[in-house]
Amino acid sequence: DSGVTQTPKHLITATGQRVTLRCSPRSGDLSVYWYQQSLDQGLQFLIQYYNGEERAKGNILERFSAQQFPDLHSELNLSSLELGDSALYFCASSPQQGRGETQYFGPGTRLLVL
Amino acid sequence: SQQGEEDPQALSIQEGENATMNCSYKTSINNLQWYRQNSGRGLVHLILIRSNEREKHSGRLRVTLDTSKKSSSLLITASRAADTASYFCATDPSGSARQLTFGSGTQLTVLP
Numbered sequence: 001d002s003g004v005t006q007t008p009k010h011l012i013t014a015t016g017q018r019v020t021l022r023c024s025p026r027s028g029d030l031s032v033y034w035y036q037q038s039l040d041q042g043l044q045f046l047i048q049y050y051n052g053e054e055r056a057k058g059n060i061l062e063r064f065s066a067q068q069f070p071d072l073h074s075e076l077n078l079s080s081l082e083l084g085d086s087a088l089y090f091c092a093s094s095p096q097q098g099r100g101e102t103q104y105f106g107p108g109t110r111l112l113v114l
Numbered sequence: 115s116q117q118g119e120e121d122p123q124a125l126s127i128q129e130g131e132n133a134t135m136n137c138s139y140k141t142s143i144n145n146l147q148w149y150r151q152n153s154g155r156g157l158v159h160l161i162l163i164r165s166n167e168r169e170k171h172s173g174r175l176r177v178t179l180d181t182s183k184k185s186s187s188l189l190i191t192a193s194r195a196a197d198t199a200s201y202f203c204a205t206d207p208s209g210s211a212r213q214l215t216f217g218s219g220t221q222l223t224v225l226p
Contacts, residue, residue, distance in 0.1 A: 045214065100164070
């Protein structure tokens with residue numbers, strides 16, 4: 001158990017809908033990262049937040065947004081969902097800003113868009 | 115785009131044998147990490163090797179890093195069925211980028 005929790009574990013929804021994925025980092029970790037894992041794209045970095053502020057941005061679509069709250073939990077919002085958004089979404093955390101740090105991954109949320 | 119590329123894509127061995135996976139990357143790095151992922155589960159950190167290190171051990175794991183060739187290898191000795199998983203290398207590039215960049219992974223199957 002990494003100490004990172006993600007909810008929900010599974011999510012089934014329809015195209016055009018909006019969903020919110022939630023992540024609680026390990027106690028004391030200030031950085032939260034979001035990744036998308038699909039069969040064709042592999043593991044793609046989406047975005048990083050550090051202590052409430054966006055720190056780095058990866059291959060995140062404009063339809064997706066995230067935020068980190070004062071209690072350091074984070075939410076990833078996916079809107080106008082498309083079939084291709086079906087994937088595993090992972091959250092990870094690290095103690096500081098990330099440089100040279102191990103990232104601790106949550107169990108993931110499996111999203112299926114029908 | 116993915117910085118690291120693992121080779122082979124899939125590897126099947128008998129229990130007790132050694133498994134070697136390779137990772138190549140493109141840009142200079144601060145460090146390289148190896149992660150393991152059991153099917154459909156989250157990634158688990160295995161080992162981190164810094165750019166000024168050449169070899170590192172952790173239990174049955176041995177990692178090497180050759181920065182001149184921009185490559186790393188992960189050796190798992192005396193493999194067990196429980197080692198069956200996907201293994202990913204992740205690089206922490208030098209420069210302004212902070213995020214880890216993961217390779218495409220090697221699927222290891224250890225047969226009992």
